Amino acid sequence: IHLKEANRHRNCCSFDDCKLTTEWLLSRTRHRPKIAIVCGSGLGLLADNVSNKQTFRYEDIPNFPVSTVPGHEGCLVFGQIKGKSCVFMQGRFHLYEGYSLCKVTFPMRIFKLMGVETIVVTNASGGLCQDFKVGDIMVIKDHINLPGFAGQHPLCGPNDERFGIRFPCMSDAYSKDLRKLVLDITAELGYSNFVREGVYCMVSGPNFETIAEARMLHILGSDSVGMDYHNTRRKKFFFTKQ
Ligand SMILES: O=P(O)(O)O[C@H]1O[C@H](CO)[C@@H](O)[C@H]1O
Numbered sequence: 001i002h003l004k005e006a007n008r009h010r011n012c013c014s015f016d017d018c019k020l021t022t023e024w025l026l027s028r029t030r031h032r033p034k035i036a037i038v039c040g041s042g043l044g045l046l047a048d049n050v051s052n053k054q055t056f057r058y059e060d061i062p063n064f065p066v067s068t069v070p071g072h073e074g075c076l077v078f079g080q081i082k083g084k085s086c087v088f089m090q091g092r093f094h095l096y097e098g099y100s101l102c103k104v105t106f107p108m109r110i111f112k113l114m115g116v117e118t119i120v121v122t123n124a125s126g127g128l129c130q131d132f133k134v135g136d137i138m139v140i141k142d143h144i145n146l147p148g149f150a151g152q153h154p155l156c157g158p159n160d161e162r163f164g165i166r167f168p169c170m171s172d173a174y175s176k177d178l179r180k181l182v183l184d185i186t187a188e189l190g191y192s193n194f195v196r197e198g199v200y201c202m203v204s205g206p207n208f209e210t211i212a213e214a215r216m217l218h219i220l221g222s223d224s225v226g227m228d229y230h231n232t233r234r235k236k237f238f239f240t241k242q
């Protein structure tokens with residue numbers, strides 16, 4: 001038990017650590033998801049209505065951190081939506097919980113090893129754009145990784161090419177096709193008046209921004225700000241709810 005607890009905080013994000021966790025999961029589920037959905041604060045209910053549901057508590061998964069924030073259930077849920085296998089994170093990890101960014105992003109490596117190709121990330125965030133209203137949904141088209149500027153980055157350290165290249169290109173981080181799909185579908189549903197596109201800025205939290213900080217982030221080009229690490233590569237996109 002002590003070792004299990006220690007591993008939650010130990011970095012243990014090596015290829016072998018990730019392989020162990022992936023094999024543990026794949027030997028316990030028949031699901032082979034191609035889509036992963038990360039549920040932000042209060043959005044865990046997205047996983048409630050999947051068929052053939054199978055749930056693992058984070059505390060039972062080797063090397064997985066646990067959720068410590070209210071509104072983050074702490075479960076990995078496998079299931080099908082319209083016949084497509086998906087995996088949901090009911091609760092994500094944050095830098096402000098005391099986890100390293102390597103640990104915060106650990107599930108992304110597991111998803112990659114499991115064969116996931118598309119990641120949908122959702123979170124609660126603060127609107128900076130004057131046109132946004134409380135409750136609007138923003139589809140993220142690009143981001144500013146503020147902690148990354150100060151060396152807080154999960155890809156710092158030795159690079160294992162099995163996970164990807166040393167210098168990933170980020171000029172097309174969020175899939176244009178998927179973003180268009182969201183905008184088309186929400187328009188069809190008549191939601192266009194509260195669905196926006198914009199630039200998300202990550203800060204470490206846990207305090208919300210001062211007025212001066214919020215103004216600065218807006219001047220720098222951010223439309224919304226949150227404490228969630230979403231630094232992703234291709235084929236991924238995410239929503240953020242203001
Ligand atoms: O939806 P989540 O991930 O919780 O995002 C944001 O919401 C919480 C603050 O209200 C913080 O955790 C912040 O990161």
Ligand code: HPA
Binds near residue numbers: 124127208
């Ligand atoms: O206004 C905010 N700022 C940072 N993180 C947040 N998460 C929810 N709202 C906010």
